[in-house]
Amino acid sequence: MLPIAPVLDRLDANLDQSIERLFGLLRIKSISTDPAFAADCRKAAEWLVADLKSIGFEASVRETPGHPMVVAHHEGPSADAPHVLFYGHYDVQPVDPLNLWESDPFDPALKEISPGRKVITGRGASDDKGQLMLFVEACRAYKQVHGKLPCRVSILFEGEEESGSPSLKPFLEANAEELKADFAMVCDTGMWDRETPALCVGLRGLVGEEITVKAANRDLHSGEFGGAAANPIRILARILSDMHDDTGRVTIPGFYDGVEETPTQVLKSWEALNETAESFLGEVGLSIPSGEKGRSVLELTWARPTAEFNGIEGGYTGKGFKTVIAAQASAKVSFRLVHKQNPDKIRAAFRDFVRARIPADCSVEFEEHGGSPAIQLSYDSPFLTKAKQALSDEWPNPAVMLAMGGSIPIVGDFQTFLGMESLLAGFALVDDRIHSPNEKYDLSSFHKGQRSWARILDALTR
Structure with missing residues (x-):
């Protein structure tokens, strides 16, 4: 087993450099839905390939009828080590209306928005460039400290997630044998709050x-x-x-x-989050749930x-x-x-x-x-249990297992085409303004998110 403590120390020491690397990626205008930015999308894919190669991945740009995919592989400490597939997307949403941005959306910066709270600003800071770079930085620190990764790692970065992923299913089907792993890890989700990490176990x-x-x-x-x-x-x-x-x-x-009914222990864990009908609906000017009577707003939106x-x-x-x-x-x-x-x-x-x-x-x-179809992970899945403990070790509050009312199609595609379940762990916050002007990503999410992925990789190999 590779000791985790020196990897975490290296991530702390690398923080400033990792921010600069993220800034380099954020400056690329990889807007997938607008053909005018096709060259920028390719530039982002090539940037990622070069960065992954610099830490020892076998990485390449893969052509599709649309924007290219990035595929990378790294061997583990042994041939029978666990194998994970990590997914993220490098494309971003358009920036319109530009006049509502406080600064250039493709000129990232580190800003203090309140005493002691710093954020990274720019389009893609949260969705999804900041999120995917967390995992890359965790791998980089492992390589710098130990010269190897704790398990076999494959990476798939998509360039069309924000424009409907038209090339994804054919690509997965055509490359299923190469991409299949023990399970997938998806970073396009968020935390419950700034100090409480979360794992998503259900998608409607x-x-x-x-x-x-x-x-x-x-x-x-x-x-x-x-x-x-x-x-x-x-x-x-x-x-x-x-x-x-x-x-x-x-x-x-x-x-x-x-x-099926949601397990009682899960419902109790959701009750502990103290989300009421008034707090959930209040910000949209409502207060009375309209769904099935006798159920909480979290159960209504996550599990019904x-x-x-x-x-x-x-x-x-x-x-x-x-x-x-x-x-x-x-x-x-x-x-x-x-x-x-x-x-x-x-x-x-x-x-x-x-x-x-x-x-x-x-x-x-x-x-x-x-x-x-809906995606439902087993609440007592071994790799889910390990990941939950890893996150709880890193953050002030224990990790919570929650569900999402929306859908993340890639999770279903991994299940359909690759026969894999997915671990959904992300560090975005509800106020990150994704898809809107003035997108940001908390520095604490970026820093502790790197450490979290390092801990998860460590936990999954024990």
Whole structure:
């Protein structure tokens, strides 16, 4: 076993240099969604390859139909040492509106925003360049101290995460044999608060549907046809209203198939976070949860499935008033899935539910908007337990295991194409302003995040 203490000491000594290295990466305008920055995306990939090679990785830029991938490998102390795949993305969001930035988004700086609290500013500081460099710096310190890494390490850095990852699935499928490891590690998550690290153990899945209810063959005058002709807005409103009962549960038959109750000990750990309905909803001007009654806001957003309406359209929506019965009405509906809910079955059950409420002389059309299953890690997974202890050893407060209401598609892709579970550990904070002007990353996240990854690598090899 390689002693961890000197590695941590080296990370402390290297901090200033690691900040300068991050600044070098942050200065590259790797905006993946804008073709004007394609050369910058390639420049960022090449920068990472050069940096990884400098610490002994076999690294290369891999071509895709879009922006390139970065793939790197490093041997471990032995052929049978654990093998991990680390994932991050080097592309960033556009910076618009530029006038809202307090400084040049691609001129990173170290600023003190309050007494004793310093942050790194610049686009990508948190999402995701700062996060991915934590792991690189941990590997660098291991090599400087011990001349080797404690396990076998592969790295995959993507350049299209902020633009939908169109090249990722084909790349994983084509390179599955090379990229497969014992498990993956994903850094694109955050902490509970500035002193409490977190491991994400659950990600909700997603089903998106757009429905269009059609009635008459043209818009109708409501005075001439009102009361006699079917009104698609009324039909649609009834369908949407029928989807929830008075307790907030979804009424679609079979919707809760595969949904498991969250373990009691996990619910108690979430209660200890002291998040109330008032504190969670207060910042958006609300205070009363609208989901299933009798459940906390964290359980509702992290561990329960939902059906939400994301848009509705029909009839005259311009200024003034028009007495019309529309020929059609449409709605966009999304479902967040948990545990073992099957996206295909949810989609089919929803369509059956809708069709059963369409009058015989009317029709409905459906448009699919993607779908993915939920990701749920075992709460007693050995590598999760080790990582939790490693984080708890580094930070003032013990690490918490939480879930996320959203989705991180790469985790599902690793499971589908590589057959691997993922460890999700990141050090972003809710006030990092990712995707917004004035993005930042706390210096404490950058410093202790490096030490955290070193501790996790150490723990996973014991």
